[in-house]
Amino acid sequence: MLSTGLAMNGFADRVVVAGGGPTGLVTALSLAKQGIPVLLLEAQKLPHDHRRATTFHPPTLEYLDALGVLDAVLDNGRITPVWQFRDRHAGCVAEFDLAALNDETPHPYRVQCEQYNLNHALYRSLRDSDGVELLMGARAVDATQDADGVTVTVVLADGGREDFGGRFLVAADGARSAVRRQLDVPFDGFTYEQKVVQYGTQFDISEAIPDVAGVAYISDPDEWCVLLHLDDYWRVTFSARSDEDDDAAMTDDVAEARMAAFLGTRGAKLALHRNVWRIHQRVADTMRVGRILLAGDAAHINSPIGGMGMNSGVHDAVNAADKLGKVWRREGEIDLLDRYSRQRRHVALADVREQTVRNTRFLNEKDRKVRAESQKKLREVAADPVKAHDYMMRSAMISGLREANALA
Ligand SMILES: Cc1cc2nc3c(=O)[nH]c(=O)nc-3n(C[C@H](O)[C@H](O)[C@H](O)COP(=O)(O)OP(=O)(O)OC[C@H]3O[C@@H](n4cnc5c(N)ncnc54)[C@H](O)[C@@H]3O)c2cc1C
Structure with missing residues (x-):
């Protein structure tokens, strides 16, 4: 040695x-x-x-x-300046455009x-x-x-x-x-009970969801989803099903059936990576x-x-x-x-x-009333420029960082 x-x-x-x-x-x-x-x-x-x-x-x-x-x-x-909260069936709930923060940061956007x-x-x-x-x-x-x-x-x-x-x-x-x-x-x-399943696809998701932003968090009590548009592919993250083991979620059949059910098209070939993650x-x-x-x-x-x-x-x-x-x-x-x-x-x-x-x-969220209430609140925030500005300052990690850096 x-x-x-x-x-x-x-x-x-x-x-x-x-x-x-x-x-x-x-x-x-x-x-x-x-x-x-x-x-x-x-x-x-x-x-x-x-x-x-x-x-x-x-x-x-x-x-x-x-x-x-x-x-x-x-x-x-x-x-990616614009991102969304969506409902799997009702569509866009709230959309945020980080361009509104151009007085706060030289980079008023996310980069994926x-x-x-x-x-x-x-x-x-x-x-x-x-x-x-x-x-x-x-x-x-x-x-x-x-x-x-x-x-x-x-x-x-x-x-x-x-x-x-x-x-x-x-x-x-x-x-x-x-x-x-x-x-x-x-x-x-x-540790969350539910794992997440991640697929990559070169299928253009905007063909199936024309008003989708490059970052979209899509709620659903049975199977939620996150869409992220990277440089040359879309990353699609689903909540894992409780009755499915990790290896099954990675197979072509399961992955493509899941994407087809979500997008309403069988066109999304999953040529790219697949992963299962536990979250904490x-x-x-x-x-x-x-x-x-x-x-x-x-x-x-x-x-x-x-x-x-x-x-x-x-x-x-x-x-x-x-x-x-x-x-x-x-x-x-x-x-x-x-x-x-x-x-x-x-x-x-x-x-x-x-x-x-x-x-x-x-x-x-599985409770129908709570879902409706939280969606209503988000719509109100997105519709009010002052509230939307505050919301984006926090979700873009600017407010939290400034507050913490001011702590003695
Ligand atoms: C699916 C998924 C999506 C995510 N998306 C996002 C996102 O969009 N944005 C975001 O901000 N975060 C995201 N994260 C979280 C992000 O990936 C982690 O927070 C980030 O990797 C943490 O970086 P780190 O350097 O602290 O740790 P790591 O990236 O885990 O790096 C630790 C390094 O230490 C090395 N190492 C381990 N043990 C030792 C040792 N004993 N001695 C020497 N070296 C050691 C490892 O090999 C590794 O290289 C995501 C995570 C997951 C799982």
């Missing part, structure tokens, strides 16, 4: 980042841009090409612009783009940055700390173990975070333990309805890197890191959880 040569000696001043998803990569690049040495540890040998997040909200686009990686999202994505495009651009940028060490195939399994720094124990691709030192650790190692578990930080919340709502009790920060899915996970998980991971990353930079340069006391935890947990609990729970309930 060979040593990586990156272990303890001579690197005590760096920040170690565990996890090379969007949160860890943005953290690492934001630190590198401040001239802070970084060691990024990623468990996989190659970056993931998972089809997970697709929605990029305005504040995220602003952060990515500042980091010089926005073009990768714009070039591979679809700019596969998250791996961002990851690839961030890896490229990190490889070109001074002071950055990337270690792929390196799984963090243990983290200890003292008054001066952290030591992260890593299992390497060849099975060997090595210790890596740094002044701080950012654990961005995903929902099953080994670091969070090892620190024993509770991750309370719940959980937030860590704290996002700081001494010199270790939890960030992204390691700290909070939520229903994807509203497209907020990756976005809030990126917002965590920028916030964490800003505060770590101040502490690293000795411009601030280490307790500044508590503010990171307060601000970002506030967003996770009061904003992202609230909105994604409400959105998910809107989609699958």
Whole structure:
């Protein structure tokens, strides 16, 4: 077994980042841009090409612009100013046009783009940055700390173990975070009973639903659906049926029959990917333990309805890197890191959880009266320019971010 040569000696001043998803990569690049040495540890040998997040909200686009990686999202994505709540049978319930926010953000739209495009651009940028060490195939399994720094124990691709030192650790190692578990930080919340089934199709959905927007949340008590128009295909997400196992949902017959029943046409060939996901709502009790920060899915996970998980991971990353930079340069006391935890947990609990729970309930509400009432409320919001503006500021993650950043 060979040593990586990156272990303890001579690197005590760096920040170690565990996890090379969007949160860890943005953290690492934001630190590198401040001239802070970084060691990024990623468990996989190659970056993931998972089809997970697709929605990029305005504040995220602003952060990515500042980091010089926005073009990768714009070039591979679809700019989508208009999105809808719909009813599967009655059609459009409420439509929101983010162009109304053009005084609030230079990007008054969502961009629909596969998250791996961002990851690839961030890896490229990190490889070109001074002071950055990337270690792929390196799984963090243990983290200890003292008054001066952290030591992260890593299992390497060849099975060997090595210790890596740094002044701080950012654990961005995903929902099953080994670091969070090892620190024993509770991750309370719940898991939805109903899974989601995701298909990709190059069939043009607007042929079947002519007034559909590029993002449409379609409610139905029996089988709700989300439509997302990406650069060159539509992603279609259905609520899974309770009597269907995951493998069955992936078969050609089941997938095409489901699409045909939904669209009223058999034309939608599902040449592209299929996935089944379980969804959760959980937030860590704290996002700081001494010199270790939890960030992204390691700290909070939520229903994807509203497209907020990756976005809030990126917002965590920028916030964490800003505060770590101040502490690293000795411009601030280490307790500044508590503010990171307060601000970002506030967003996770009061904003992202609230909105994604409400959105998910809107989609699958079974009580006819409650459905009618929530649809009526949404129609009223969409019809009133002031209420619609406030609603879009929140659903575009602008209000929540501003409120949290103002917290002491
Ligand atoms: C179907 C679906 C749709 C979604 N849609 C959206 C959306 O539209 N918008 C949105 O904002 N969010 C969305 N999300 C959520 C989004 O995908 C996640 O919130 C996002 O990936 C979190 O990024 P992360 O970097 O925190 O974690 P991850 O992307 O999970 O990255 C963690 C990384 O850490 C690595 N790792 C794991 N353990 C270790 C370890 N011990 N040591 C070192 N490395 C480790 C992993 O290999 C991985 O590369 C969606 C999720 C799903 C499932």
